[in-house]
Amino acid sequence: MNKLSIITKGIIKENPIFVLVLGMCPTLGTTTSAFNGLGMGLATTFVLMLSNLVISLIAGFIPAKVRIPSFIVVIAVFVTMVQLIMQAYVPTLYETLGLFIPLIVVNCIVLGRAEAFASKNKPLDSFLDGLGAGIGFTLGLTVLGAVRELLGSGAFFGWKILPGDAMLVFILAPGAFIALGYLMVLFNKIKKA
Amino acid sequence: MEYILIIISAVFVNNIVLNQFLGVCPFLGVSNKISTAAGMSAAVVFVMTLATLITYLIQNYVLDPLNIGFMQTVTFILVIASLVQMVEIILKKISPALYQALGIFLPLITTNCAVLGVAIIVVTKEFTFSGTAAMLNLPQALVYAASMALGFGLALIIFAGLREHMDLVGVPKPFRGVPIALITAGILALAFMGFSGIV
Numbered sequence: 158m159n160k161l162s163i164i165t166k167g168i169i170k171e172n173p174i175f176v177l178v179l180g181m182c183p184t185l186g187t188t189t190s191a192f193n194g195l196g197m198g199l200a201t202t203f204v205l206m207l208s209n210l211v212i213s214l215i216a217g218f219i220p221a222k223v224r225i226p227s228f229i230v231v232i233a234v235f236v237t238m239v240q241l242i243m244q245a246y247v248p249t250l251y252e253t254l255g256l257f258i259p260l261i262v263v264n265c266i267v268l269g270r271a272e273a274f275a276s277k278n279k280p281l282d283s284f285l286d287g288l289g290a291g292i293g294f295t296l297g298l299t300v301l302g303a304v305r306e307l308l309g310s311g312a313f314f315g316w317k318i319l320p321g322d323a324m325l326v327f328i329l330a331p332g333a334f335i336a337l338g339y340l341m342v343l344f345n346k347i348k349k350a
Numbered sequence: 351m352e353y354i355l356i357i358i359s360a361v362f363v364n365n366i367v368l369n370q371f372l373g374v375c376p377f378l379g380v381s382n383k384i385s386t387a388a389g390m391s392a393a394v395v396f397v398m399t400l401a402t403l404i405t406y407l408i409q410n411y412v413l414d415p416l417n418i419g420f421m422q423t424v425t426f427i428l429v430i431a432s433l434v435q436m437v438e439i440i441l442k443k444i445s446p447a448l449y450q451a452l453g454i455f456l457p458l459i460t461t462n463c464a465v466l467g468v469a470i471i472v473v474t475k476e477f478t479f480s481g482t483a484a485m486l487n488l489p490q491a492l493v494y495a496a497s498m499a500l501g502f503g504l505a506l507i508i509f510a511g512l513r514e515h516m517d518l519v520g521v522p523k524p525f526r527g528v529p530i531a532l533i534t535a536g537i538l539a540l541a542f543m544g545f546s547g548i549v
Binding site: 179180183185226233240241256260265329332333334338339341342345 | 373375427462463525537540
């Protein structure tokens, strides 16, 4: 498989959110605005790339029985790094995303890519696979965040563009489920066409 | 009194799935039949309470005194993973019937972010009772964890009931599967928002 297709398959064909339906908790929980979605996506991408790289390097030495726990430890190490970096450099974003940063550890996408791709492939390919899945995840989060922000507060990346009151429900919990549901319908339609 | 407040707020008002977005993957994954939903709920109540007990003690008697709070994520996930494995082994030995019922759900729970999420909330978030904010003490933490898990069970079982009925109607093709499930969950969350006034 050539390098470019490894990256691009994570974006549309195997989009983590719209096609694989993995990592729903941060998808719904952090996308109250486009910026928050983008921030969460980038944090996850960082973890995905580096954990994929390290796991593909060490996969050969790990006995099959303790494979999953070892992968989780590697992932948890990178999540802790992200946590400390974000606390230091983007404290406000860290506050908003809150609990969902440590919860990247149990995000099914990260462990999923480690198990399905990184444990069987070369380091560079695994790194690119993590990058592709990360870009797909970030795109999904940003689009969902933008839709919810536009409908819920009439703004786009913080710029108020729709006049008057907006539908607050899209910022609240029910709006997250409904907006993602309809986006998935749209994605299915476009993919068919 | 505060226990009642904790229970109502955790089960209904701040419902773990429909309000906090934790544990959405099993919520969508094992909600096809009421019986499997009930099994999963029971397993979550069991593991979440036990995991919170252990992580609470670790946080307060190991991580805090040694001043290594940054190890929280790594420690907690390892504790939860090994706990689930241990529960599985013990259950298999002492109660094969219960193991039959819960067995297949246990491995799934390790990656259920609700368990890790509640363990972290309990040791980091301050709760306000009658005007004073404070960290939860151990019995409060356990009641909180158990009620959060009950809230998960409640939402999961209601949702499974809805989905069983939905199998019988003709859903438009692009909506089939996950999209219609998400929209239904959204409407259910809307209904749960009605509880937000009571605490």
